[in-house]
Amino acid sequence: MKLHQRLFFYTMIIMGITFLIIGYALDESKILETVDNSRLERLGAWRDFLTTWLWGMNPPNNP
Amino acid sequence: MSTANNPETNFFANWLNTLSHKRIRMLRLLTQITFFLVLNGAFLKLKRMPLPLPVHIPPGSPYAIAWGGFSAIQFILSSGQFPFFALGIFFITGAISGRLFCGWVCPVGFWQDILDFIGSISRIPKFQVTRKTDEGFKEIPMTLAVAAFVWSSWMGISRLKGELVADNAFSRMIFDAVDPAGTLFVTWFYAIFWKIVPGKDSFFSDVGSDLNFVIFNSIVLVAVLIMSLKVPRFYCRYICPTGALLGYCSQASLLTIKRNPLNCEEGCRECERACPMKVPLTEFGLEGISDQACIQCGDCIDKCPEALSFGIRI
Structure with missing residues (x-):
């Protein structure tokens, strides 16, 4: 591995691990989870939620 | 399938390289079906x-x-x-x-x-x-x-x-x-x-x-x-x-495909024709392919196991 490749590789690894730790600490997946659960419950069905979401507007004032 | 041309291999790369002609393709197909069902x-x-x-x-x-x-x-x-x-x-x-x-x-x-x-x-x-x-x-x-x-x-x-x-x-x-x-x-x-x-x-x-x-x-x-x-x-x-x-993140990836130019015929380019992503494979050698388009599918290795193999870039 050439020097610039080595530098690039270690940068990716260090940044990757750091980002994973920060993302985990911030509980980032909760954002994704919130979308899946709360709206799913509100709209009554996963299928309806996805259809509504992909094709357009959700109900107003939907957090 | 020869791995002697690439001494820096690990267990995974060695195992992939032991698969003979077209078997990588079959293994990949099975993997794709499995992940399609799981995902x-x-x-x-x-x-x-x-x-x-x-x-x-x-x-x-x-x-x-x-x-x-x-x-x-x-x-x-x-x-x-x-x-x-x-x-x-x-x-x-x-x-x-x-x-x-x-x-x-x-x-x-x-x-x-x-x-x-x-x-x-x-x-x-x-x-x-x-x-x-x-x-x-x-x-x-x-x-x-x-x-x-x-x-x-x-x-x-x-x-x-x-x-x-x-x-x-x-x-x-x-x-x-x-x-x-x-x-x-x-x-x-x-x-x-x-x-x-x-x-x-x-x-x-x-x-x-x-x-x-x-x-x-x-x-x-x-x-x-x-x-x-x-x-x-x-x-x-x-x-x-x-x-x-x-x-972009894979420009210097650990797992790579290596080409031994000594086992290549002049002007053959069969590997490049087999590559679905059209990676210019003949521009790379034993140091490994660092093209961002390479998806490590192994179709090139299936085509020419004598010159190409999975390897670890160290």
Whole structure:
């Protein structure tokens, strides 16, 4: 591995691990989870939620 | 299959190299089928996870159990946060395994391979994309990725300021709103299997009628389907921003494909013809392929196991 490749590789690894730790600490997946659960419950069905979401507007004032 | 030309191999690379002619292709096919079933595992009552993966899963896929990494990045950015976890997944997987996920795991990549196979058995003449054209068009995915980043960041900042109240696909995941894979696996899927067709609600009222938008998306999809029959991995090469992002991170990946020039015949280039991503393999040697387009599918190794093998770049 050439020097610039080595530098690039270690940068990716260090940044990757750091980002994973920060993302985990911030509980980032909760954002994704919130979308899946709360709206799913509100709209009554996963299928309806996805259809509504992909094709357009959700109900107003939907957090 | 020879591994003697690459002394720096590990167990995984050695094991892959022990597979003889065409067996990598078969192993890859089995892997793709398995991951297709697992990633759409809600059908089998698997639990949905808020986990972003470095593959393209159109948001809204009815049975998907995980998030496509790029969709998650757009969604988190547009929520006003920085997508640390999703980006970290890309950095780590790209640095370790390159674009292996594109070639072996991604369900959309699998769909592209099926279309290529259908095109081949139907004897549909393939387009011979010239190197110059290929190099120009290969810039599109990263351009789309950067544009989506900028757009999502803008939406996120506007949302934080309270200026943005709309919560639709355009303000959340701009790429996925026009993504042909999403049109096929979500819009058409719902329309065909559940007869859910847009038309009554005021979806996308800011860009015109929603039905018109679906028609526009469908025209794009048909064009991509036709091109995918004529150009191997058309979507992966010229559209997919997920692959572009993973490719950028994989420039010095640990797992790579190595070529021994001593075992190459002058002007043969059979490996380059077999490569679905049209990587200029003969430009690389024992140091390993560092082209961002290489998806580590192993088709080149199947074609010429004497000169090419999986290896670890140290």
